[in-house]
Amino acid sequence: MKRKIILDCDPGHDDAIAIMLAAQHLDVLGISTVGGNCSLENVTINALKILELIGRPDIPVYPGHSRPTVGELVTAPQFHGKSGLDGPDLPAPKIKPREKHGVDFITDTLRSAAAGGITLAATGPLTNIAAALNRAPDIAGRIREICVMGGSVTFGNWTPQAEFNIFVDPEAAYRVFNSGVPVKMCGLNLTRQCVITEAELNLIRKIPTRTARAAADMLGFYVEAERKNLGIPGGDLHDPCAVAWLIDPSLITGAAMHITVELKGEFTRGMTVCDYRHLHAGDPERDLCHNPAISFRGKEPNAEAGLRLNRDGFMKLLLDTLARYP
Secondary structure: OOOEEEEEEOOOHHHHHHHHHHHHHOEEEEEEEOOOOOOHHHHHHHHHHHHHHOOOOOOOEEEOOOOOOOOOOOOOHHHHOOOOOOOOOOOOOOOOOOOOOHHHHHHHHHHHOOOOOEEEEEOOOOHHHHHHHHHOHHHHHHEEEEEEEOOOOOOOOOOOOEOHHHHHOHHHHHHHHOOOOOEEEEOHHHHOOOEEOHHHHHHHHOOOOHHHHHHHHHHHHHHHHHHHHHOOOOEEOHHHHHHHHHHOHHHEEEEEEEEEEOOOOOOOOOEEEEEOOOEOOOOOOOOOOEOOOOOOOOOOOOEEEEEEEOHHHHHHHHHHHHHHOO
């Protein structure tokens, strides 16, 4: 049976690919959208466009929060364009978002399902999920796990220490990581291993379907935006990593560690503070493994951080998935 998930996202080019992967391989109960890469209105429209493109109008979309817990929304038009999904020529969607608020959808769905039966996959700021946990603390014990694209074991991208999704709403991220719910973190240290290059774009262009053509167009825009703004010869597929970990856990090697979020630092607000002092370091044959001679220091692990990606396996999953769509 396919794993049941709620996908909370802010499409976004890499979110769009995450939706395609999830809709093919997982049981997506619904999508909640959150202001992040672009405005809530735009990311909601983008989610609907992708579902219509892939022939999955049955997956409901619930708009959530338009701004973070504290302060104003920060967006990323330099990477995703004015619409949040520039590149492909996708028509206005015929399907409409649901009237129920995204946070209510998350809360009601978890309460009505068997405990431990639903995973939350979060590929945007964690505003909706934190709001659900605050509004209904009882749902924490009902969530199987939360798989997050956000943060980093090493350095950030929006600031030297903070990754974009966590930076946009660090208060929400702090609530999620300290909720007691098992968390998987796909941070930049992992997702930077998932760069799609022109060679892979050419393979996508050879797939004779409308979905693959649209995916190639959107990823072509994204690759060029990252080349222009970051100087790298490809596009980091951040968000699909979080979904891929749920589809095929063998694609990502992780390690248990305690993770929390810095809220007060002048230069480090939004940093995911990862305690991995118990891991081997510098030995490529043993790296990422818990050293039994070193006990956990500080707090016990509350999360599993992704550290190593099977890139070839991921790209095969992506190409095979695109080939299955119309």
